[in-house]
Amino acid sequence: MRTYSLAVDGMGGDKAPKAIVEGVCRACAAGDLQILLTGDEAILETELAHFPKVRKYIEIIHAPQAIPMDAKPKEIFDKYPDSSMIKAAELVSQGLAEALISAGNTGALILASAQTIPRIRGVHRTALAAVYPTSNALERKDIFSLILDVGANIIVDRDHMIHFALMGNAYAQKVTGLERPLVGLLNMGSENNKGGPKYIEVNRILESLPQINFYGNIEGSDLMKGIVDVVVTEGFCGNIAVKTMEGVAEAAMGLGRLAFRKKLIWKLGMMMLSGGIRQVKKISDYQEYGGAPILGLEKLVLKCHGRSTPRAIDNAIKLAVKCTRDDLVSTMKSAINSFEQEFTRPDYDHITGFDT
Template identity: 40%
Template sequence: MKIAIDAMGGDHAPQSTVEGVMLAAKKHSHVTFQLYGDKVKMAPYLEQLSNVEIVHTEEKIESTDSPVEAVRKKKQASMVLAAKAVKDGEAEACISAGNTGALMSAGLFVVGRMKGIKRPALAPTIPTVDGSGFVLLDAGANADAKPEHLLQFGMMGSAYVSAVKKIERPRVGLLNIGTEHNKGTDLTKDAFALLDASSVINFVGNVEARDLLNGVADVVVTDGFTGNMVLKTIEGTAGNLMKMIKGAMTATPLSKLGALTMRKGIYEIKDMMDYSNYGGACLFGLAGTVVKAHGSSNAHAIATTVTQAIQMVEGNIIGNINSALQQTKEEETTNE
């Protein structure tokens, strides 16, 4: 197996990316890692490992670049070359912590869309109180959606959770303003009907935003606009809550003393809500495996994302999604 990594994307590239790959390379000796980027800038962080290859390029996509234009014009950019490796069959997956829009564009224009998938989806794993997390689709690849898109999101999310988390029948929930089947917009009502009628997924009905972190479902589907708002609200709330707790614990000498006794528990909560322990956001609906690592990823987060991509390849995500598509097509033909 080969994994292609854009070493130049992200807030702390190439250091964090290269160091993360070094950690992963030691753990996964059966996998070959292809690092795409400036070998001079990567050199200080590289170790002599037999399963790490360097593909030199000085061109990269900046966070300020126009996504589509950058992918089309910067043919030798590290991100584009990593995506091309998947397209050409030289690698089974590619990872980047760089420009999200550019990676989505590279996924669509370079790797290509999976046959039968109407819309791709950006799918991060979001922490839950019990530590298991849930997959959210779509978190921003498309601002709007149709009912049939949400059905496919449920199928793709289920295939991922089954392969990576080893859950045989993942619970799929539809994000809505109430749990009743007749609640919501025309989109959610029509999507409910499609999801409920499908035998391909284990649909558990509507779920409300307030219940998401309680682990009410393993996969939650919604349109990209709503999903992105939910994702950023959760990220912002979690970050600010930890700041508030830290402030309260250090406000007075007495609170500092109390903080010492609570330190272990606070760190456990922090780890539970730490994105770096859950991997990156998957770009589902493409003909190959593409994973977006968080822009501010440290070495640990990169290593976790690499492991995630390996599990996706070993779990045959693409094949499982194709099987679900075929089964859905057969159901539609039978019902006509």
């Protein structure tokens, strides 16, 4: 049995280190893991003492500092050079671990990874992808779609967006096992002349690429339907779109509570419905999924939710193992490489000088 070596930031996240340690130990029950757990040695040792059976799969790598959830990303290398997160990124960059998992500060993780782990050749922008639940219009086994970038960058160039499409496509192939994932471009209209020159170009290039099963433009209202497997967007808008989805779901539940508090008959109705509501809730449960990948680097980095529970960490580790076993990074590299080599650039470069 092959053993997978993963670096886990033991001190990142609202429930660290307790939830992280418990999640790591759950995952280790599978027996094919070597976890390099970074953080304060004494604290981690105490937590690990509760899980003697799997202790042998875990090596503590001492890092006395922890990056606060509200730290300014730019300051981390100056202020927290000995932090659990930077240490974990270094282990990956040194080849001691095959993937990095952290539930810590998102901006810090993007920066720590980008500054420590080399980018895939040809890629100039890493992307933070998010996995979100849909109402599964395509009726696939997997109800999740992938959207990228959701905030590693603000805006990017045309070619960076094509790279996002190629990387997202490779990720969806490997993680959901779809041979030809459907890829959509998030735009302000479905017609292919929408969104201004850059978006018109991106649409046209994606349409022309044989390696992409391009659906065309999709609109905000299509996101939750799940009519595509991969949504390509820029960080600014992607961030707003994903957070809007979260916010509406929360608000809907809040409104429900408000109305339902008012009358006894509604309360009774809610009680009868609780099974159904749990079922609906499960669909929107991010814990099921594990982590959001940072794509574009030579190694996989998974960002877990700040509120990650042991189950979320366990799932993220399983996801990292799957990606490592299926050699996701190599698939991305060859996708980017073949695009950069075969793509007849002059053909598309007649429109230049805009980035908006």
